[in-house]
Every structure is written in C-alpha cells, then in structure tokens.
Amino acid sequence: MDRLNADLLPGERLLWSGSPKRIPLLAKADVILVPAVLFFGLAVFFGVRNGFSLFLWLVLVLVAVAFFARPALRYAALRTVxxxxxDRRVVVWTRGKQSASRYLKDLGPPYVRENPDGTGTVGFNLGRKDIGPVTGLEDSLAAVGLEPKHPELLNIEHPTVVRDLIASAQREAR
Structure with missing residues (x-):
C-alpha cells in the first residue's frame, strides 16, 4: 500500500487496490492452441511412422515452443501486476512500478465479465456511443505485445463492487 501511495499525484486519493486473484494459464485468445495441439499430435504420430528428418523435428519443436510460451509468459507477467x-485515475503497476495510467474522465463506462468462481474482469468501453464491451481489438493488441488503449483489471475479487466504485469516481471526476 505504501508503494502504491508513493506513485499518486499530489492531492490524489487511493480508493481501491488489488491484484489478479485467479491467473488462468489459458485465455480465450489461446483458442488457436487446440488446432495446434492436434496438428502437432498428428505430425508426431506420422513422423514416428515415417521417420522425420532432424530438420523437420527442429521446426516442429520451435513452432510448439512459440505457441506454448505465450500462455506461460502471460501467467508470469500477471503474477507481478x-x-x-x-479519485482521478486507473493505475496498473507491474513489478512494483507504474506501467499504465488512464484518467477516469478519458475512459468509457466500465463493464464486468464475471467468472463462475466470483472473480471477474473490469474493462472500459471505448466511448459513450459504444453499446457493448470492445474486447476483440484489445485482445489482438495485447496478443502482439502492444498495450491496449484502455486498461483492464483482470480476474479481481468483487468486480461489480469495483465497477460501481469506478462509475461513481467517474461521475465525480467529470
């Protein structure tokens, strides 16, 4: 809490702080892993039957590492978030340092995606004209290593309470 307060702007009050309570190894964006596992399973099966060359085995191993490293890296990164x-911003700290910050007045209305275990993700719509949450673009940007335009509070406890707190703070900030 002291480290979080040290990064606040003068006169700014910390209303809530938290971290991901559930860090899944696989996300919806990892759906590509299913066909990849099937492909590699078939490649190994037929490779064993037909005697693959060392070069083809090396290519298969490199591609497999590329597919399976992404969820592992995401898991490791979320452990430090x-x-x-x-009362003014949404702030994300990674490894104890401020890594992203957005003013509440610049964010759209917050939304919640709840998980069956009671945790959930709080995100932000892109603007007042948007009807539903925009997640495809955000997932695509995050997948290629670019920061999404709006922060998401991933897998936090009591997400609806946090959403209501954000909405209240947004009303006061405008």
Whole structure:
C-alpha cells in the first residue's frame, strides 16, 4: 500500500487496490492452441511412422515452443501486476512500478465479465456511443505485445463492487 501511495499525484486519493486473484494459464485468445495441439499430435504420430528428418523435428519443436510460451509468459507477467483506482485515475503497476495510467474522465463506462468462481474482469468501453464491451481489438493488441488503449483489471475479487466504485469516481471526476 505504501508503494502504491508513493506513485499518486499530489492531492490524489487511493480508493481501491488489488491484484489478479485467479491467473488462468489459458485465455480465450489461446483458442488457436487446440488446432495446434492436434496438428502437432498428428505430425508426431506420422513422423514416428515415417521417420522425420532432424530438420523437420527442429521446426516442429520451435513452432510448439512459440505457441506454448505465450500462455506461460502471460501467467508470469500477471503474477507481478497490481491495480489501483484513485479519485482521478486507473493505475496498473507491474513489478512494483507504474506501467499504465488512464484518467477516469478519458475512459468509457466500465463493464464486468464475471467468472463462475466470483472473480471477474473490469474493462472500459471505448466511448459513450459504444453499446457493448470492445474486447476483440484489445485482445489482438495485447496478443502482439502492444498495450491496449484502455486498461483492464483482470480476474479481481468483487468486480461489480469495483465497477460501481469506478462509475461513481467517474461521475465525480467529470
């Protein structure tokens, strides 16, 4: 909490802080892993039957590492993330350092995607004209290593309470 307060702007109050409580190894964006596993399973099966060359085995191993490294890297990164909601901003800290910050007045209305275990993700619509949450673009940007335009508070406890806190702080900030 002291480290989080040290990054606040003068006069800014920390309303909530938290971190992901559930860090899944696989996400919806990893659906490509299913056909990849089937492909590699068939490649190994037929490779054993027909005697693959060393070069083809090396290519298969490199492609498999590329597919399976992404979820592992995401898991490792999320273990070091913490979030903060202030009366002015949404702040994301990674490895104890502020890595992203957005002013509440610049964010669209918050939304919640709940998980069956009670945790959930709080995200932000792109603007007032948007009807539903925009997640495809955000997932695509995050998949290629670019930061999404709006922060998401992934897999936090009591996401509806946090969403309501953000909405209240947005009303006061405008």
């Amino acid at each position: 913490s979030y903060g909601i202030t």
